[in-house]
Amino acid sequence: MHMFETFTISPVGVVESTLQSLDDCPLQGHEGAPEAILRISPQYQQALKGLEKGRSVMILTWLHAANRSVLQCYPRKEVHAPVIGVFATRSPDRPNPIGYHQAVIVEVLEDGLKVHPLEALNGTPVVDIKPVI
Amino acid sequence: MHMFETFTISPVGVVESTLQSLDDCPLQGHEGAPEAILRISPQYQQALKGLEKGRSVMILTWLHAANRSVLQCYPRKEVHAPVIGVFATRSPDRPNPIGYHQAVIVEVLEDGLKVHPLEALNGTPVVDIKPVI
Numbered sequence: 545m546h547m548f549e550t551f552t553i554s555p556v557g558v559v560e561s562t563l564q565s566l567d568d569c570p571l572q573g574h575e576g577a578p579e580a581i582l583r584i585s586p587q588y589q590q591a592l593k594g595l596e597k598g599r600s601v602m603i604l605t606w607l608h609a610a611n612r613s614v615l616q617c618y619p620r621k622e623v624h625a626p627v628i629g630v631f632a633t634r635s636p637d638r639p640n641p642i643g644y645h646q647a648v649i650v651e652v653l654e655d656g657l658k659v660h661p662l663e664a665l666n667g668t669p670v671v672d673i674k675p676v677i
Numbered sequence: 678m679h680m681f682e683t684f685t686i687s688p689v690g691v692v693e694s695t696l697q698s699l700d701d702c703p704l705q706g707h708e709g710a711p712e713a714i715l716r717i718s719p720q721y722q723q724a725l726k727g728l729e730k731g732r733s734v735m736i737l738t739w740l741h742a743a744n745r746s747v748l749q750c751y752p753r754k755e756v757h758a759p760v761i762g763v764f765a766t767r768s769p770d771r772p773n774p775i776g777y778h779q780a781v782i783v784e785v786l787e788d789g790l791k792v793h794p795l796e797a798l799n800g801t802p803v804v805d806i807k808p809v810i
Binding site: 549550551552553554555556588590591592593594595601602604606608615616619627628629630631632633634638639640642644669671672673674675677 | 727748767775810
């Protein structure tokens with residue numbers, strides 16, 4: 545059992561976005577999120593090789609503004625519904641606040657990717673990028 | 678910039694599977710992976726409330742057998758192709774080895790979920806569960 549061992553995430557880059565506060569954020573990327581830049585740290589840039597404009601990627605982020613102690617919440621904005629577990633929701637508040645985003649590569653930059661759409665705050669740490677199969 | 682700050686993952690449970698070694702694993706879940714149990718630790722079980730049989734979920738795991746120093750590799754098993762960056766592949770070897778899996782809930786258990794299919798080794802730590810929207 546690995547229940548009590550912990551692991552360390554080292555962000556590989558950061559989101560640059562016009563979304564500056566939680567009030568600016570749509571609930572999901574397909575609800576009007578803007579494009580954003582994934583600025584990748586120099587030591588990880590060679591991991592981008594082979595990614596091309598037009599490819600769909602999953603982007604995993606660390607939702608640094610989340611409350612990790614929340615285990616149940618109201619579904620979306622429906623405060624009159626019964627509470628449900630956070631594993632049944634996409635709320636950022638959860639034990640390990642990893643954000644999942646799917647976006648298209650708009651441009652490959654020297655030090656990262658421009659993608660669209662991305663519902664992540666400016667300054668959000670980027671944890672991983674994977675191609676959509 | 679959050680480039681050099683690190684974050685701690687605390688697994689919420691563990692995979693119980695008949696897949697006992699990397700040799701048993703198909704490359705992707707849709708290539709014949711078995712069902713598996715996500716055994717959730719008592720302190721996180723209330724986060725499962727609202728998940729039901731038949732729902733599709735994303736499961737994030739920590740690929741504990743991965744090599745985190747690998748930044749480029751051969752695509753799939755094609756050792757004669759040029760190397761590409763790990764962000765352009767689904768290789769478990771990557772800076773932050775978070776596994777992404779999509780599966781259907783076969784049964785809701787008292788202390789977890791039975792899901793199908795799951796291409797994760799027995800003993801793999803479970804990091805997060807999110808509903809597919």
